[in-house]
Amino acid sequence: MRNILLIYTGGTIGMIKDQRTGELRSFDFEYIYDHVPELERLHLKLKSISFEKPIDSSEINFENWKEIAEIIETNYDSYDGFVVLHGSDTMAFTASALSFMLQGLKKPVILTGSQLPIGTIRTDGKENLITAVEIAAACDENGVAIVQEVAVYFEYSLYRGNRCSKVSANQFEAFQSPNYPELAVAGVNIDYANDRLFRSPLTELRVQKTLSKQIGLVKLFPGIPMEFYSSLFNIENIKAIVLETYGAGNAPSDSKLQQLIELYIEKGGLVLNVTQCSSGAVKQGTYQTSSFFQKVGVISGRDLTTEAALTKLQYLFGLGISNEEVNVLLEQSLVGEMK
Ligand code: ASP
Numbered sequence: 001m002r003n004i005l006l007i008y009t010g011g012t013i014g015m016i017k018d019q020r021t022g023e024l025r026s027f028d029f030e031y032i033y034d035h036v037p038e039l040e041r042l043h044l045k046l047k048s049i050s051f052e053k054p055i056d057s058s059e060i061n062f063e064n065w066k067e068i069a070e071i072i073e074t075n076y077d078s079y080d081g082f083v084v085l086h087g088s089d090t091m092a093f094t095a096s097a098l099s100f101m102l103q104g105l106k107k108p109v110i111l112t113g114s115q116l117p118i119g120t121i122r123t124d125g126k127e128n129l130i131t132a133v134e135i136a137a138a139c140d141e142n143g144v145a146i147v148q149e150v151a152v153y154f155e156y157s158l159y160r161g162n163r164c165s166k167v168s169a170n171q172f173e174a175f176q177s178p179n180y181p182e183l184a185v186a187g188v189n190i191d192y193a194n195d196r197l198f199r200s201p202l203t204e205l206r207v208q209k210t211l212s213k214q215i216g217l218v219k220l221f222p223g224i225p226m227e228f229y230s231s232l233f234n235i236e237n238i239k240a241i242v243l244e245t246y247g248a249g250n251a252p253s254d255s256k257l258q259q260l261i262e263l264y265i266e267k268g269g270l271v272l273n274v275t276q277c278s279s280g281a282v283k284q285g286t287y288q289t290s291s292f293f294q295k296v297g298v299i300s301g302r303d304l305t306t307e308a309a310l311t312k313l314q315y316l317f318g319l320g321i322s323n324e325e326v327n328v329l330l331e332q333s334l335v336g337e338m339k
Contacts, residue, residue: 002044004044060094069208109161148200150335180196235269282303
């Protein structure tokens with residue numbers, strides 16, 4: 001029998017309506033168990049650990065990510081797979097962060113949640129939870145786990161955790177992974193795309209729990225008043241900035257923006273260029289409006305999602321390595337996060 005650990009962090013899946021205010025608030029894990037008696041009928045050994053105080057995923061922070069990583073690290077040898085129940089709002093950030101924090105995984109870490117609480121009649125939480133548990137338990141005839149990475153399961157699709165984003169606030173199909181196709185699709189059977197599954201070259205689990213807070217994010221928009229952003233481009237406080245640009249990595253040829261970036265990089269800051277588009281990649285130098293980036297040493301984030309770009313920088317700067325080493329690692333796909 002496969003041994004699965006459920007880690008309950010909170011999110012809509014376990015929320016109930018406050019009768020007085022009508023607001024949804026997190027509830028005990030037992031509440032979920034009560035509503036999914038099917039869990040006991042799966043031929044699995046299922047144990048659960050809950051955050052002491054389950055949270056809406058908008059509250060998620062580095063401490064919570066560390067706690068999830070620690071739970072998995074401590075229980076790694078005792079379980080065949082892990083299911084993390086998490087609110088969908090920041091699930092793609094958590095999945096991306098965990099993919100960098102937990103390297104060398106030989107077991108699945110599947111994040112799931114729901115758009116409707118598990119106690120409601122039309123909930124999507126039941127199917128999401130049951131199938132996520134099945135995926136976490138899936139193995140070949142030798143008992144080797146099929147999925148050996150951090151993934152998100154939502155509405156019949158399994159996505160690589162650091163490739164997907166939340167795209168809908170109200171559809172059950174809340175996630176998409178436009179730059180990397182599904183790892184599996186659940187229909188009558190769960191069909192795994194074996195050639196898309198990540199395999200780490202590491203032989204042991206390597207857990208990184210320190211992340212850097214000194215990472216910023218700027219999304220360009222027409223008319224952006226760069227003068228008000230200048231305090232962000234301060235190397236003392238912010239070591240790296242994810243710049244969300246237009247299309248294939250383009251930006252206005254505004255001299256204030258260019259000066260700010262050039263000076264920041266000269267002082268040792270790092271700028272990572274990702275696209276605002278939900279699919280496709282940055283290709284600096286294709287248009288005149290991105291040649292400047294190439295010239296001053298802005299790094300192309302290629303087809304990284306913003307979630308993966310931010311958490312990759314938080315992870316890399318958390319390692320305490322030199323900027324040169326960070327640069328080298330940014331060019332590489334560490335855990336299948338980019339092409
Ligand atoms: N606000 C909720 C959360 O992210 C939404 C959800 O769970 O889907 O915790």
